[in-house]
Amino acid sequence: MDPLALFTLQVLNALSLSALLFFIALGLTLIFGIMRVVNFAHGAVFMLGAYCGVAAQTATGSFAASLLAAPLAGAALGLAFERSALSRLYAREHSAFLLVTFGLALALTEAIRLIWGADARQTELPAVLAGIVFVMDEPFPVYRLLLIGAGGLCWLLCWLGLQRTRLGLLLRAASQNPTMTAALGNDVGRVRAMVFALACALAALGGALAAPLLSASLGLGSNVIIDAFVIVMIGGMGSFIGTVAGSLLVGFAQTFGNFYVPELALGMTYALMITVLVLRPGGLFGRPE
Amino acid sequence: MKPADPKLVLLAIALAGALGFVLPGHATTLLTEALILALFALSLDLLVGHARLTSFGHAGPWAFGAYIAAAQLLVLQIPLPLAVLVSGLATAVIAIPVGWLCVRTGGVTFAMLSLAFAQLGFAVVFKWNAVTGGSDGLAGLPRLGLPAGREVFLLFVCGVLAAAYLLAHGFVTSPLGRIVAAVRENEQRAEALGHDPRRIRLVVFVLSYFLAGVAGALYAGFAQFVSPELFFWTVSGHVLVMVVLGGAGTLVGPMLGALALFYAEHELSALTESWGLALGLLFMVVVIAAPTGLMGWLRAAVGARGR
Amino acid sequence: MNITRRPALAALLAAPALSGVSRAQGQPLKLGVPTAMTGTWAALGAQVVRSCRLWAKTVNAEGGLLGRPVEFLFEDTQGVPANCLRKAQEMVERDRVNILLGLMASSEALAVMPKLADWNALFISSVNGAGSITAEAWVPNAFRANTSGPMGARALALWLRNSPQTNFFSLSLDYAWGRSSVETFEGLLTGIGKRSIGSVFAPVGTRDYSSFITRIRQANPQALYIALTGDDGTAFLRQAAQYRLFERMPVVTETVDMLFTRPAGDAAIGLVGGSRYSFAYDHPANNAFVARFRAEYNELPDTYDGEQWQALEVLRAAVLKAGATDTPSVVAALRDLQLNSIKGPLKIRGCDGQAEQQGFVVRVARREGFPVPAPEVIATFTAAEVTPACRASNFS
Secondary structure, X not given: OOHHHHHHHHHHHHHHHHHHHHHHHHHHHHHHHHHOOOOOOHHHHHHHHHHHHHHHHHHHOOHHHHHHHHHHHHHHHHHHHHHHOHHHOOOOOHHHHHHHHHHHHHHHHHHHHHHHOOOOEOOOOOHXXXXXXXXXXXXXXXXXXXXXXXXXXXXXXXXXXXXXXXXXXXXXXXXXXXXXXXXXXXXXXXXXXXXXXXXXXXXXXXXXXXXXXXXXXXXXXXXXXXXXXXXHHHHOOOOHHHHHHHHHHHHHHHHHHHHHOHHHHHHHHHHHHHHHHHHOOOOOOOOOO | OOOOOHHHHHHHHHHHHHHOOOOOHHHXXXXXXXXXXXXXXXXXXHHHHHOOOOOOOOHHHHHHHHHHHHHHHHHHOOOHHHHHHHHHHHHHHHHHHHHHHHOOOOHHHHHHHHHHHHHHHHHXXXXXXXXXXXXXXXXXXXXXXXXXXXXXXXXXXXXXXXXXXXXXXXXXXXXXXXXXXXXXXXXXXXXXXXXXXXXXXXXHHHHHHHHHHHHHHHHHHHHOEXXXXXXXXXXXXXXXXXXHHHOOOOOHHHHHHHHHHHHHHHHHHHHOOOHHHHHHHHHHHHHHHXXXXXXXXXXXXXXXXXX | OHHHHHHHHHHHHHHHHHHHHHHHOOOOEEEEEEEOOOOOOHHHHHHHHHHHHHHHHHHHHXXXXXXXXXXXXXXXXXXXXXXXXXXXHHHHHOOOOOEEEOOOOHHHHHHHHHHHHHHOOEEEEOOOOOHHXXXXXXXXXXXXXXXXXHHHHHHHHHHHOOOOOOEEEEEEEOOHHHHHHHHHHHHHHHHOOOEEEEEEEEOOOOOOOHHHHHHHHHHOOOEEEEEOOHHHHXXXXXXXXXXXXXHOOOEEEOOOOHHHHHHXXXXXXXXXXXXXXXXXXXXXXXXXXHHHHHHHHOOOOXXXXXXXXXXXXXXHHHHHXXXXXXXXXXXXXXXXXXXXXXXXXXXXXXXXXXXXXXXXXXXXXXXXXOOOOEEEEEEEEOHHHHOOOOOOOOOO
């Protein structure tokens, strides 16, 4: 294979992986930035998205339906959980969140197994997305281009949302100083509920987008959550631009690492995280706590 | 009567040891494993409860201790009590550089750094096939230097647990332990008084890793088997849940939390395949209903009766 | 000398047990199945469990074993050795179980095996593929009724003798089973005048295979060998199809499971591989089993449904031969036990407990009457051809 074609292909591979990781990491960092909650259930929500997506597509025959159903299910779950459990705990220590989100992860995983069974579930992509394009004479899946586009679009919309809307302003304010924001007459409780629902919707959408690559299976949640943590830590907890950078860094490190040094692939992301956190304890774009 | 009276705790551990002579064999074995986990949770409480360093990588020292013990038992064939002590010390030694890097940070960053080191350990034992047995682990570890019989092993575990508890309790109530508390409550103030927070935290870190290494080594002797799963992050999550469930910062609480979670999981999973659902919901209820964990709940109950 | 002494020894050991039989008459025979019912291996565990249930139902309808009804104790291990050890021990010591089956991960089996002698229990593997179980880690009370990883690789290599491809690239999961499969396969390649031009190991839990696919394309072998299973196998097949990898080279695999070919959908068509068990094996005993299974579950039996069933048939034959269910009697009866199983003639050899049995190579194809691509048997090899030497995990 021509070296330039190889390189281009690998960059595209890395970008598509980064895009997928971005969906789950973005929600995690939002929740942390605004609510100071480390959400251990985020991987399980991602998995829920994959299952809901597959179920929706099986029922309606439309892939678009899966991209709609998954975030809706994620948002509904997030909202219900925030209102019924998290909202009672904001005055408490970090450890309370740990236990309650850990509990959600356990319960959700088992609920999914009860509903859909232990076997993996899958659907086929519509013909137009299952096709290929040629990049320097090498075939590349159309669907991965869609992933890159979806990741980019999500990044753009979130950035515009944060910078240009009143809600974005409120979010940034709540992330920097929740007491002050509340004192100014804003309903912090509502902001938190919305943020949690939005973050869960993003993770579930990521799951639905990942389903055509992976199929929906029970191991999905616990695998992906650690990668997402790594991204958020590398980028800096609560930093939007940091999450973008972290997703790209981890996506590229895994893609190129698996190619050139597969023997080290297992420990690579952790070594990367240790290096970043030792040099910059707050992450690349964050402030130290 | 305060539930955290050390004499009472030692009495309870002694009683647990005596149970080995009356319980049926399998129940003794179960209790032994539960008490090893209690020691593991106790070691984490020093970090989480007393230094407020929420480690999410405590599987690291636990598995490290277990593998060091496994190597000694397999290669050197030394008595188990000696292997346990050496493993604890080796874990304490490795804790110095790891801790030096970790304790500079706090909060979530500390949690994730400790996690990264544990996962790195997982990667190393997983890949280093020739020495660690890779994904298959090392099986058939001999249990030397102890008279046969599970009552004896239970007594040994109880002895180690009692010693570890005394050490932890002694540390927390010592002048150094009070400085740890001072650093935890107000770092600037403690610094102004001439204490180096990083060094103080490192001391707690090393002590905690020492005890976790001892617990892991005991586990290796107990199961006569080690595998990379011991390093996995789910183990870290588990022991952290034990500490929080029992009540962080009370030493006794986390031990009770370990027993409670271990037995709850064991019994639930025998009862239903959907034990995960039951346990998950239980966590949520406990967090909301009992803010200070089992220990707080127990204290309230005892206090009410005392009155 | 040992051989002449054994029947006498067995009779001696069986004597007290026989008096026990009359006492135990009508008491259910409890069989312990500590397996992965939740977690990553849950789908495999579900096969083990449903096959056991069907077997118990069948046997009990026929009046049980030695006149005793059969009862299974299932416990969830999540595929974690520490849990498996605890659950197995409790079954043995509290519930008086002396026969263990259905252990999932090889590491679980390897953790339990050294304890069997102390527990006076025996174990018959139906899932565990690691070569070491009947080699370095062998213990007298452990038996393997299933096809091992090296046996699967061997059957495939024998089939490849006549293939036009001469150079191969290997991709496998980075753990004991995957590594030993690739090692065995590469060794076998040289034996049949072909060669390996490289291999790569993907960490367990890899989700994105694009980088590995690119690596394979760059190596540009004439054929690809994969040792992947479960979610990892599904993810690879789906993604490789999306990159049109299969249009460039045929793919062969150590073991074909519908568990991972079904979710792969059309991507699995054309996949050739060793098969531990397949419903497609046309043999009266197998056809009867498949019919019974479909009648019960309205589904085709998959690899571990069949392997578990075979393990249970081995147990039944041994118990009937021994006329007792205590450990020494059953262990003695298992040695050199012969029976006609759903995979054809089978013999548990005495030296390492491995079941000598036929090896199959299957191809996944779109088949009449099946909603998803399904395997068809394309070659069958004799037990002598596919079984490694005693207590060896490779073929020298």
